[in-house]
Structure formats: C-alpha cells, structure tokens
Amino acid sequence: MSRIRAFTMPKWGIEMTEGTIAEWMVKEGETFKRGQTLCLIETAKITNEVEAEYEATVRRIIVGGGAGEEPVGALLAVFDEGSHSDAEIDAFVADFKPAEGGIAQGAGKGGAEKTKAPEPAPAAAAAPAPEKQRIKIDTNRPISPEALRLAEEEGVDIAGIEGSGRGGRITHQDVVKALRGTSAPSLKGTVPVEADDLKVLASPLARRIAALHGLSLQGLTGTGPRGRISKADVLALVPAPKASPGTIGTPEFVAGENRPEVVPFDRVRKVVAQRLTQAKQELPHFYLRMSASADALIAMRKTANVVLGSKASVNDWIVKASAMALAKHPDVNVQVHGQEIHRFPHADVSIAVASPKGLVTPVVRQANLMRIDQIAVETRRLIDKAQAGKLSMDDMDGGTFSVSNLGMFGIENFDAIINPPQGAILAVGAALRQPVETDDGDVAFETRISFTLSVDHRAIDGAAGAQFLQTLKGLIEAPEDLFG
Structure with missing residues (x-):
C-alpha cells in the first residue's frame, strides 16, 4: 500500500539536538531508489550523507539547503511512495507532528511555526550630528x-x-x-649674555641656560666650589616647560583606529567551547609528566617504513605504543558514565585533528591489535576525512583514550583537557635534542619527547597513571617490543 512519508532531522548520538541541511542531492518531483544519497546533513562536528531506505518520490522540500539549524525531529521533506495529490501532500504537512517527546515537538517548520518573542519597538533615534562637508578625492593611490x-x-x-x-x-x-604640519626651528644665532652676569662666578653652561631663559645670575648663590653657580642651580629656577605644537623634540604619537574583527562562534566552536568548559569545571584533573628517549624509535621508524612500504609518522608509533600500554593497564583505558566506570579490553584511541570545522577527535579502533602500517593507513584516512569535513558519527563515537600531539609546532609540553566520557588524554610535545649523562659519566645528546598525562581522578588513581606512563616509556625506548 502506497503512503506518504515524512523525512525528519535524524538523531545521531545522545548529544545531538540539531542539524543543518548542507545540500540536497535530489530535487522536488525526482524519484529516488533505495541506497541513493538524499542529502548532506551537518551536525556540530560531522557531515553525514543520508541514504534512502526505500524507493519514493520527493513531493515537497520543506527546509532548503543551508537554511539554518533545525532541531531533531523537525520535518525536512515529504516523500510519496505512490501518486497522491497536492492537496493530500498539503494536508499531510499541515497535520504533521513530531514524534512524542521529540526535540522538535511544537517547534518544527513542518508543524507549528517557530515562535519568536515580539521585538520591542525601536527607541526614537537621536538627531544625528551634522556631517562636515566633504570634498571628493579621486585617486588611484592605496589609502585606507x-x-x-x-x-x-x-x-x-x-x-x-x-x-x-x-x-x-x-x-x-x-x-x-x-x-x-611640520615645525621648522627658528635660528637666532648666539645668545646674548648680560655684562653683569659675566662678572659672576658661574660655569659656561649655567650662563647659557640663564641667558636662554632670561634669568639673571645676580644674587644667585652657587652650590659649586668657591660658590660657583652650576647648571643645577640655574635649572632650579627654570619654570617647567609647556608642551606646544612647535616644540622641537620627540614627535607626538597619534594612535589610529584599532577595530577588532568580530567572528561569531560557528556550530563546532560552540560545542567545543561548551564541552571543554564543562570538562574543565566538572572533572578533577591531575597531571603526570614524563619524558622518554626517542632515538631508537626514530631509527626503527625509518627501517620499518622501508620494510613495510608505509609512511608511518612518529605520532602513529606513539598511538601504537599508547594502545599497547592501555591493553596492559585497563584501569586507564576507561570511560566514566555517571557513577559507573567502563573498562575496555582493547584500546580505541582518539586522535586530535585540527579541521576546517574545528577540533575533532576521530577514533582508531582496537589500535593495540593493529600493525604500525595499518595504523598509518587508518590515521591518514581519518585525517583526510576530517580535513574534508566528511567525518561520520561512526568515525567519532566511542573512544576510550585520546592522544593530542602539538610537537610538530615546536611545543615542548602542554596540559590537555580530558575528552569526556574518557578518563585520560596524553599530550605529546616536540622531539628535542637534549644533553644527558651517559653511564660512564660523560655528557651526550639524545632526542627526547615529553609526555603529559591528564587524568580524571574520579576513575583513575595516581599510581595507575604512573604505571601506564612507565610502560609507555619502555615501549618508546625499546620499540622492537611494539612488534611483539
């Protein structure tokens, strides 16, 4: 039996409350088949392709592409499996109500229209100040x-x-x-000195200063040897100078305008700001720091890339080492849900990626079971999808631990904020050449990487975090164990 179907804003993940139609891949009146892409929907961090689950015809598109955010459950389009009339489609749209308890109930565009509070009447505008008459200047010169x-x-x-x-x-x-304008000095030649002042015991500079300021040295008591009048004696009588446009000296600095560029938060930045603020305020963070020698790992990476034909980065090796350490320390490989701690046997490692949509954390699943070349392929795939803005919810959901690496920017160390519901995140610093003491007491240089583990103290104790870092350091400094 043919029927009219409502196409509504889907809900991907428990935190999704709204989404945006980025682009429709079908048009009104077009018939689509099962598996065909209908549209692209953007959420706070991902853009998903929505595929048709049945064959039908697009009879009405309610929300166009790029029309703005719509709540979960809002009516986006109407599909027809048969050949209903326009009147029946109109009646369906008018009678549509979101599912009971849906976010869009009473707020969707397909049902009741979104209501807005009436805007207050604008206050009477003050009379504008009269503008100066402007003389039009036509010029090709660059000018603000x-x-x-x-x-x-x-x-x-x-x-x-x-x-x-x-x-x-x-x-x-x-x-x-x-x-x-410019001020030019007025040269008057030598300064005349009164004849009586020449009879007074004074330094030449004191005489000149007195003549410049029209002061008489008669009767002035000097503080120099044998009562000689010095520069300081004369300057004590000179009145404080008054600033004037013609004064010769340091030019006046006139500050220009310093107008900010106002950039409102986009959807991703809003979500990131909200979640990071909540995590920092609610989770009792503590931090453990350790550094490890990376010379052996760097040498192993070069050899393995040639043998395996891969392009694994140093960060891929750190992800592998972290995953194996997590498998040995399940007390750190956890998620916190309310009053429960979920411990996982395998490490699903989230990697922090800077994308055009902001910071995203796609997941390398069961990284402890993967070879290093497999990790390199998977991280490259996730990074490419992130930079193209095409990460799906499956790519983002369910990580048990995070790795954030700013070492490529020369950052020596930093403290990362935990990504809930995960219990810990590893911050990776730059690989730096540092002097160390050798076994025989000499000094040598080696490459060292600093690690900072941010830990949720509700679920992970200090000893458990320290043991995890100790295992991680052993794997970094003896990378052959990563193939065990």
Missing part, C-alpha cells in the same frame, strides 16, 4: 577608508603624503600628521 574620509573632510591634499602602510598605503595616522 578612514584616511580618505578624514582627508576629504579636512580638505587635505594627499599628493604630498608619503604612505607608511604596507605597499605605501596611506593610513589614518599619515593624514593626521599632514594636518599637524
């Missing part, structure tokens, strides 16, 4: 909009202004300096 506005208002000829901005661009400060 504010500088051009000021030059037109003040009638400044910009032909004689030398721009101080990039590529000779005239800035607002350049125009302000042109308005002040």
